[in-house]
Amino acid sequence: MNNPFKPPIVILANGKFPKHEIAVKAFRSAGTLICADGSYNHLASIGLKPHVIIGDLDSVNDLTNFDGLIINDSNQNNSDLEKCIDWSIMNGIKQVAIIGATGLREDMTVNNIMLLYRYFEKIDLKIITDHFTIFCNNGKNSFPSFKGQIVSLIPQNSNCEMYTTNLKYALHGNVNNYTNLSSNESLNETFTIESSAPVIIFCAHQNL
């Protein structure tokens, strides 16, 4: 059964509400907007409403005027963002963009980005921030880019093989804790990464 929710599916997490046009455009283009618990408060404060609210609802100020779908999930063993992703997978959703995942508490910023390792094989997830589009890849793939785009990499394992094409600082084999994987640069309209372990890829919206 196909899921009944209109794409694109966008989750608004509890971090900083984005300002960059790419993130704002993703937010505005949502066919289905899902609020992770308290992120609803910010939306309501600017006169907007999501289609779905998911969480333990302990952070939502006032649901009086909300007539969308409420998923009350009181499980204390996962975060509100995890609840939203789990619910998306359960409903057969294949692709999700997450905004508001970063920019406030650093524990949540790191954890939210690290979630990509856990979920990327189950659902096509990308986190869009004021600086980057962030996703996870394993194996060999090609990615759309632009010349000069800053590309940073964080592999899941501190010791893995990685090969790249069209990146300024080419990787061709073993990377470890001491290999600088930040602020690489795309040389063309695509680049490829082949890795022996999952790697989180940060693609900058513009020069940073």
Add this chain to the structure above:
Amino acid sequence: MNNPFKPPIVILANGKFPKHEIAVKAFRSAGTLICADGSYNHLASIGLKPHVIIGDLDSVNDLTNFDGLIINDSNQNNSDLEKCIDWSIMNGIKQVAIIGATGLREDMTVNNIMLLYRYFEKIDLKIITDHFTIFCNNGKNSFPSFKGQIVSLIPQNSNCEMYTTNLKYALHGNVNNYTNLSSNESLNETFTIESSAPVIIFCAHQNL
């Protein structure tokens, strides 16, 4: 030989300059203030100067009025913050507080926090942000706290044993990808953590 640099040693990294009083106090109390490359620009713009600047100096706008120590390290295989930490270790410095490590680019925020795993056995490092004091621990240790303090944990390995005392959600054995390690809460003036692998600990300055 003891290092000749006056403690406390504080590194100012290139992220967001902090506002929280705990971070600002750490900055103001520096006996030796080290700027990671371009972070000097911000200081200079508010009429302040560090004692040391370390980096490839490609981001520093103008050094005309700087009469401190300049360490020009053009190695492109590590970040400016790594150069500062390496230099501190090389100079026999035992303890460093880092501010400005987070809050702007997410690739740098994650990488800077992950550096704690690499360095914590070589130097006593803590990152102080607008929300947390962040450090790394292995084995069993007790930490100063306050009742209600939010404590978040990120273990280096997705599968490790962890035991805690004085935390609201007690850990007593195996943790994995699905154990929620964010937003735990201290129940007393100290808490202990015993872990079979290094774990990054975020201690909140106050209720978040």
